[in-house]
Amino acid sequence: xxxxxxxxxxxxxTGKKYAKALRAEGKIPAVAYNENGEATMLEIAxxxxxxxxxxxxxxxxxxxxxxxxxxxALIKDTEYDILSDKVLHADFHVVSGNKATKAxxxxxxxxxxxxxxxxxxxxxxxxxxxxxxxxxxxxxTVCADVSKLEIGQKFTVADLNLGDKVTVLTAPASxxxxxxPPKK
Numbered sequence: 001x002x003x004x005x006x007x008x009x010x011x012x013x014t015g016k017k018y019a020k021a022l023r024a025e026g027k028i029p030a031v032a033y034n035e036n037g038e039a040t041m042l043e044i045a046x047x048x049x050x051x052x053x054x055x056x057x058x059x060x061x062x063x064x065x066x067x068x069x070x071x072x073a074l075i076k077d078t079e080y081d082i083l084s085d086k087v088l089h090a091d092f093h094v095v096s097g098n099k100a101t102k103a104x105x106x107x108x109x110x111x112x113x114x115x116x117x118x119x120x121x122x123x124x125x126x127x128x129x130x131x132x133x134x135x136x137x138x139x140x141t142v143c144a145d146v147s148k149l150e151i152g153q154k155f156t157v158a159d160l161n162l163g164d165k166v167t168v169l170t171a172p173a174s175x176x177x178x179x180x181p182p183k184k
Contacts, residue, residue: 004060006044006062008044009043009067010041011041027043029041029089030090031089031090034094040066050086053078053090058075059074059105059139071094073092073093074095095135097136098134102131103132109143109144113150114148115179118150119182123177126157126176129157129160130168131168132167132169137165139162149177150179151182153178154177155175155177156174156176157173
């Protein structure tokens with residue numbers, strides 16, 4: 001998958017008046033935090049940011065060019081105005097790629113379980129898992145293929161195939177989905 005590039009320039013000014021003026025120019029104020037918690041105030045083009053923001057997940061790395069210098073970053077938080085459909089502010093987390101990060105991710109289910117086709121009911125249990133990995137190894141989505149589950153079977157966190165580079169911190173025995181027998 002292509003990596004989005006977001007160009008940013010450092011800014012010195014702060015405050016509501018300055019942020020409002022930036023937004024009028026088609027830019028948004030942003031802050032980039034490094035792994036030590038140090039902050040750099042930025043301004044970025046609103047259209048460029050929104051193109052990336054609407055196409056990625058919270059674990060997708062983007063290339064954040066700050067005054068021409070490339071950094072790998074995650075979009076950590078955004079302030080969004082629901083009425084105007086505009087992003088008002090963004091927070092980035094610049095990563096070195098040497099330090100593991102944690103992420104809570106929703107489990108997407110794919111396929112129709114064989115047991116459901118035979119009259120059973122799919123019961124959802126755990127909806128999210130907590131993962132730990134280097135930022136470049138973190139999956140963008142977590143998908144569970146439940147199509148082979150028969151009545152009485154279950155799909156656990158241990159059944160997720162996320163590779164060797166990802167550590168699942170959620171208990172492996174936690175049930176994601178089970179197939180209950182038909183009601184009589």
